[in-house]
Amino acid sequence: MAEFSTFCRHASKFTGVSSVALALTVNAPARAEDQGVLKIGVIAEAQAVAGSSIPSAAQLAADEINAKGGIDGRKIEIVSYDNHSSSAESVRAFQRAVNEDHVNAVIASYVSEVVLALEPWAGRLKTVMITPGAASDVITQNIAKDYEHNKYTFHGYLTSGALSGLVCDAAKDMLVDGLKMKTAVIMSEDAAWTTPLDAGYMQCLPKIGLQVLDHIRFSPDTTDFTPIFNNIESKKPDVIITGVSHVGVQPTVQWKSQEVPIPMFGIASQATNSTFWKDTNGATEGVLYQGVSGPGVAVTEKTLPFVDSFQKKFGNFPSYAGYTAYDDVYIIADAFHRAGSADSDKLVTAMEATDYIGTIGRVQFLPKDDPHVHGLKTGKGLITGLFLQWQNGAQVNLWPAELAKGKIAFPSFIKVKASLN
Amino acid sequence: MLLRILRSPAIWIALIVVIIAATLPLYVSGYVLGLLTIAYYFGVFSMAWDLLFGFANEVNFGPTFLIGLGAYTAGILDNLYQPPIWVCVLAGTSAAVVGGVILALPALRLRGPYFGLTTLVAVLMLQNFVVVAAGLTGGEIGLTVPDVLSIDDKVNYWIALGFMAISGAALYGLSRSPVGLILQASGQDPVQAAALGFNVTKHKLAAFIVSAFFSGLAGALMVFYLGAASVGTFIDVTVGVQVIIGAVIGGRRTILGAAIGAIFLIAMGETLRPLGDLATFIVSAMALVVVLLFPSGFVGMIARRREAT
């Protein structure tokens, strides 16, 4: 029953447009210039915590731009579609967005599965698509494989590979240098995006001086993590390097209830949600996770103003995909401006030249010859990400040092050998 | 008897409906077309299921086992070697048929809830296989296929409509044909059917194969409409449930009713979309009401009224 075909809640609003469609053929869809409006389609998971911020953030950006008179005098219109986290429904939404609503570009989903299903359609329907949250490297690899066909897809969020790099950077400073840790076990869910992530971990952790004792992948529908934690514990590592997104509450709660004496450190998408504390009954105390943003952390001068106005408008904090979705609208708008046209191919060229300071750092896309073409460039001066920890009910940023808001601290059951200097 | 079929209004009504449906793209939005395209494929799923339940009297809880086999075989083949689409579809269909036979041969020995149960387990197995063999099937991610039937939603719509119409005609004709009679007799009372000289198992197995054929074919085609296959779309038990409910509320033992039921379910789910998460709730509630108050389903009610006279 979950599989009813989908479409955004404002279906009725667009039926008027549809009549216009009839005359026009699909392969060269009519863009919306004539109406003097730039349309951006947003396909996201409305009821999932991470996905729900995407349309709102995009809308916020559009409003701001329109308030300033739009791009070259053209207003931006956001058309959003709920995909119920299903690839099939996303494909239908994408087809409708392009063939029916004639959007000029699409911002799509935080789920790698969905984006991968849409990527070929972006090529087939020659429409620029950017994902604000998916992490799988395969997305960019596909572009590298068949650039001419897939060049319309852009990766607006860090690829898993990049993420693993950022986690390692933070681990170096916080764990190896800070806590003198020597060994680690990788624990990640068995999903598209973690394959390159784990590969990245395996490669960079030893480099920074963390010996990888074991590498555990578990099915995302796992409910009982006891065996996994016991297994890890028997290896006696100093830290658990995580890669979880679909799951989150259950491993965290069982980590606490079993009092696993080893800290968790790494990617834990659900931990970035402000509701995570309540969902886990506070079990998340002491969990360390990578993020591109955090409450009260001014990554760039745009970060905090965005969070404020987002919270004013929608009454809650944006998820990580919210930040990127917000930036993506600006990036697309900027590309429109430079391309001076909404023609997809011109738009791609303009997008590739992007150099934009957003809420999570400075955005530049990797060039055509790179194996991760259209992925984000990372590193000092570009995007570094943050590292935060849940401390009695609040998300506290600990890394990088210049943005730190507190000191690392663990619940009593965690045994950290080295003294917390 | 052939005459009777031609005389039965059902056929003519169906024919007119199909003709009208074929003209929809001229004045309906692509979004509605996309919705109906999916609905039509589900219509075929439900009709194939009804042949088994309504006529062979075997409750198959695993329609998605057959559908999934068809869909994934076709998708994987296309992914690996990119043969012409029709080859993939053919392969998918045959896979479904073979799988159906392998499932049915032993399962047909079982009575009562056990047949249904085995079919259910088959689905769970397939689901696990897809997840475990992620390298081949794309696992949780789902599978993206390079080729699609068409990128024009009108064309896709007409393909689906045509396919449903043909399948419907075939299944309906079959159900009304002499073999259909035998099948119905075998389903209703195997002992008597055998005493009339009919090899009950043979006919039930045949029914299973036909059902598998159409399920697999529909599944394979749907993959090439979506350009993607995922457990949630083709294999998950909830999908099977939707197929079954469609057939039941449409009116079991009517074939055509099954299609109507399935289309109704999807259309409803869509019209209620503005209610967000409540949509599914309300659709289930409606279906439940139908099951409780009008057990013979939409078409069943009409048919009954006709029979009474």
Next chain:
Amino acid sequence: MLLWQILIDGFAISSLYALGATGFTLIFGVSGVLNLSHGSLMVAAAVAAWALGASFGGSYVGAIFGALVALLLSVVTYFLVVRPLQQTKRIREEEKEIFILTATLLWGIMIQEAIAYLFTNNAKTVLPIVGGVVTIAGVRTPANEIFTAAICWLAIGALWLLVNRTQVGKTVLAASMNPRGVTLLGVELSIVYIAVWAIYGILAGIAGVLLGMFLGVSSYSAGPLTASAFSIVVLGGLGSVSGSLIAAYVVGYLETLTAYLASPAYRTIPALLLLVVVMYIRPRGLLGRR
């Protein structure tokens, strides 16, 4: 060491399965109904416990409330969904089975969707009644895990006493063997059925709440929960309580073994394979009566 871990963890999860399946099989034994809204009942109980526990803090209050919610729902299920179908004359007897299955399934989906709508479909974990850990045979085990196993067995024990030591229970048992016989002895079957559904509701409720404390639930869990109860009951033999208990432990330990020795990712597969084999070799299950 590993052996002990497997033994202990397997025991907790198996006990939970056992409790979940017992009620399920009881219903089938007495009224021949396979209630496919089973998982939804369990989830409803857990979420109710979570919601109340969160707002009033009291884990006990929450837990009890959860069990009551399940009890209520189960009785509603009987009157709203099952009974009308059992009594209608418009469906041929041999077809009622599929109708009841479909109807309970739909009903389950309704409950599940209602939960998702009211409480989102994020995973929820009920605040454990007992926290902390204890070390058994060198295995550090959450006290809650032991608590879970204990409660499960208390509940099952209570059920056993009820069935074998009380008049109500005896009547229920008799009804499961021969409903006609019971009627002829002046017992109103409808009352027996209500009693059974009530008992079932409480069992499912307790199981749900414990699951919420032990592993956590989300509205997505409903389907898998029904499926696992279903397979366990089939494995044990439809309608045989003792069968389900054994099957629960077979499945529980099989899963735990797989998780420890092979990989957590393959957890459920061997159990399924076993189920298929049993279905073909011995369709009526390990201790099936019919």
Next chain:
Amino acid sequence: MSAAPARLEANGLIKRYGGLVAVKDISFKVAAGEILGLIGPNGSGKSTVMKSIIGVERPDGGSVRVDGTDVAGWPSHKIARLGVGMVFQHSRPLHRQTVLENIILALLPDRLLRLLPDPAIEERARAIAARVGLSAVLHRRPATLPFADLRRIEVAKALARDPRVVLVDEPFAGLTARETAAFVRLIAELRDDGRAILLVDHNVKSVAALADRVFAMYVGERIAEGSVEEVMRDETVRRVYLGGGIETAARPEAGFRDASVPFLQADRVNVFYGKAQALEDVSIHVHEGEFVSIVGLNGAGKTTLFNAISGLLPYDGEIRRQGQSLRGRTPAAIARGGLVQSPEGRELFTDMTVRENLDMGGQRLVKAARAERLEWLFDLFPILKERQSQAAGTLSGGEQQMLAIARALMMKPDLLILDEPTLGLAPVILAQISKALERLRQTTSLTVILGEQNVTFALPHADRVYVLEHGRIVWEGEPSRFAAEAGAAYL
């Protein structure tokens, strides 16, 4: 006749169900153009023989030859194609098809590729329909037809493959006299086509009109064979059906206090199963403390009558207890009211101990009363005391029957209905139950209705006897007059 070559020949047929041997070495022949009546009371094994012939059951020994081919153990559809047709007692036509289609169905070849209807078949179907007298209703749906026509459809289907052997199960059950006559004619015609016909029924009388020979069975064995007259005269048969010289001890009806308003009265009760009429204007009355036996063969309607009284069946007419109508009360309520049935097939709780079964009966008694009642019952059936803690399912048939009666008595009934207590029991057990009944009769004011096909058992305990046949009361009177007045009707 035995000179004629056998169309159908059963030789040394044996069928076991677990320990119990249902058919013991049965052999008979049916020649072309001959009708053999296979008769026997319930549990005699005649149905098993029939099932073994059409392949529903697999015989454990012996052979079944159709024109010389041994078909024992073949799947039924093969046997059918070899030329064995079966007229089932309970007709289950396809309800959504017309009569014609139902007949066509039977004519279809067993092929998967029969997609187009064949006009020739439709012609034959019409011909067969005409022959069995269905021409008028060809295009009606079965649901709209009278019972007799449904039976006709069954005959038509059996004829479809032009069988050499036709088996007919209870040919006349549920038919009115006129309909019966028509069927006699129909079946006679089938014989005259040179088919071998086997009629299976309960007693000689029901097949007398047709059968050239009768083969009588009792508890799995052949007890007699020969012409209708021979079998009717046969001593064993008479003992089985009528019992030998029975001494009766009836108390005159006038002697009962409530002669004015009977304790229980059934007034023109009618019951239908679908279209088949199971009870037709049945009126009986029972006085307080009276023992009434209702004798009738299996299928005559005894159980139906009792279930109507116990409120388990919908019925027309009135059933009154001490003048008050029982209509609308639930079966349980009626039982609680003291109108208790010890049903055919006993309906015991097989996985429970004897004691638990009894307690289920006595659950509404206070502890003391229950104990005292148990005491009395154990005195009545001592064996049960020994078996107290044994599972009911493991008891012997006789012990189970005693338990069933005892369990009913635990309810302290005013009126006890005993349905077929002797079914399949050994004589020695009968004696014990007999004694118990006699004691109840002497020492208690209990009223009893005893339903029996075993007259030997039914008469001695009866103050009055009703004979039930095809759902009608055909005779009422003192047991002493039974053999003389009703015996013939009963054989």
